[in-house]
Amino acid sequence: MKFNPPPGWPAPPERWAPDSSWQPDPSWPAPPDGWPLWLPVTNDVTKTKVLEAYFDGARAALPEPPLIATTPHAIQEQAAQSHPRRVSTTSPSSSALQWRPRHRAVIVCVVVVAAIVVSAALTAVKFAGSSDVSSYTSPNTGALTSLNGPADVAITPVGDLYVVDGKNNRVFELLAGSSNQTELPFIGLNQPDGIAVTTNGDVYVSDSNNNRVLKLAGGSKTQAAVPFTGLKNPGGLAVTADGVVYVADMGNNRVLKLTPGSSAQTGVLFSNLRNPTAVAVDAAGDLFVADSGNNQVRKLTAATNTQTVLPFTVLDAPNAIAATADGDVYVTDGNDSDRVFELPAASNTQSVLPFTGLKDPGGLAVTAGRDIVVAEYGNNRVVKLSISPKHGGSFACWDGAAAAQGIVDR
Structure with missing residues (x-):
């Protein structure tokens, strides 16, 4: 994500990160109605984390939802539009809101490539003490190779x-x-x-x-x-x-x-x-x-x-x-x-x-x-x-x- 400073706000450092000392100030002028504070950046692989303190301090100066990325929920939704099934956030009441990399990452993306094989015969292993667990054999006999996400x-x-x-x-x-x-x-x-x-x-x-x-x-x-x-x-x-x-x-x-x-x-x-x-x-x-x-x-x-x-x-x-x-x-x-x-x-x-x-x-x-x-x-x-x-x-x-x-x- 790329921060899009509203009029009257100084620009943050390049690729603002969680450990940056730069923080928005609640005394800065409120963004115009509809101002998108965060813009998606294609292939941006930076793991982005927005501190809850930002929202505690600047909430009064920010417009109400559903404008983009003005609350923890809104940031979650904005990220979800690009990788919705794998968006991961902490609870809005927790100390931080974090985006973890997911397979749908246009905004945030870390990819691991691996191979998956489907066994020719997967036989269920009975649980100890269970008398009515029937065995299962997969009808699939091939291999799914080189899956990625x-x-x-x-x-x-x-x-x-x-x-x-x-x-x-x-x-x-x-x-x-x-x-x-x-x-x-x-x-x-x-x-x-x-x-x-x-x-x-x-x-x-x-x-x-x-x-x-x-x-x-x-x-x-x-x-x-x-x-x-x-x-x-x-x-x-x-x-x-x-x-x-x-x-x-x-x-x-x-x-x-x-x-x-x-x-x-x-x-x-x-x-x-x-x-x-x-x-x-x-x-x-x-x-x-x-x-x-x-x-x-x-x-x-x-x-x-x-x-x-x-x-x-x-x-x-x-x-x-x-x-x-x-x-x-x-x-x-x-x-x-x-x-x-x-x-x-x-x-x-x-x-x-x-x-x-x-x-x-x-x-x-x-x-x-x-x-x-x-x-x-x-x-x-x-x-x-x-x-x-x-x-x-x-x-x-x-x-x-x-x-x-x-x-x-x-």
């Missing part, structure tokens, strides 16, 4: 795996039983973020930095733009069985809907969203959204068209969401939380799933057999948790490693 995953009912390779601007398909990955023929991608796959093989991808959603019809080699308009850093996607497409329009703080055969999008009636990162739809047509800036998960019930906040607690930065046919909801939580939560249907009590060593978990998918698959950006890998409907399970990294976890009493 996996952003999202999708799995079909037959076990076909799709991965958004965010920093490499490509999408991979690994069919069940195949030994070869295939790069799908999307062209011109710039930071793809979300993915959804239908039962007939249509693949939808949010091309975030190009502000569009693309569709590759099953069996086709030619992409087509889905006729959403006015998108700003679109993120997570969901597609219903009858072809309705939902997208989290993160930069515009809204969720959009497009019905089959229509070119007229409609806004979904969620109120006061902040940086919505992902959406999911269950079998009843209920819509869920990860409201990252408000650290909430919301549900819009189809039958009543009413929204509620689901009883997840202590969410730090909900990144992605999945909902099962029977109403269970799963959420990846980023920032320093690095956890995956489950909220069973009709329950008010969340549980933490026993993934270990997660770093910046992103998109996730849940199979019919209750295998939870997560695109783990921070460790450049895809991980899977195999669990039975009632008790326990096993955790495996899709690089061929597997490790037993403790008993999960569910």
Whole structure:
């Protein structure tokens, strides 16, 4: 980010850093209405940290939200427009607001390149003392190589795996039983973020930095733009069985809907969203959204068209969401939380799933057999948790490693 001093303010030092002694003074004149204090700089790799003291001292001289970067929340939203799924901040009440590098970095970016391998046969390791944990064997026999910033995953009912390779601007398909990955023929991608796959093989991808959603019809080699308009850093996607497409329009703080055969999008009636990162739809047509800036998960019930906040607690930065046919909801939580939560249907009590060593978990998918698959950006890998409907399970990294976890009493 580049500081953009308003009239009457002296310029800060070049690439102002957290350890700089320069601080804005509350006695300086208030910026004009709408003045953007912070401007994104392409390929700026500086880790930027803004001290809370700045806001305590200068708050009275600054305009009110929603102007850009005038409060901790506004700075979070501004950063989120360029790398929304991986924006990480401390709480606004904490002593500092920090941007950590994420895969979507136009403003802030540190990239680590690594390889991910999908094991030919991942067998679940039973938990000690658990009698009803069934073994699981992955139908995938190939390898996903040279991934760089996996952003999202999708799995079909037959076990076909799709991965958004965010920093490499490509999408991979690994069919069940195949030994070869295939790069799908999307062209011109710039930071793809979300993915959804239908039962007939249509693949939808949010091309975030190009502000569009693309569709590759099953069996086709030619992409087509889905006729959403006015998108700003679109993120997570969901597609219903009858072809309705939902997208989290993160930069515009809204969720959009497009019905089959229509070119007229409609806004979904969620109120006061902040940086919505992902959406999911269950079998009843209920819509869920990860409201990252408000650290909430919301549900819009189809039958009543009413929204509620689901009883997840202590969410730090909900990144992605999945909902099962029977109403269970799963959420990846980023920032320093690095956890995956489950909220069973009709329950008010969340549980933490026993993934270990997660770093910046992103998109996730849940199979019919209750295998939870997560695109783990921070460790450049895809991980899977195999669990039975009632008790326990096993955790495996899709690089061929597997490790037993403790008993999960569910």
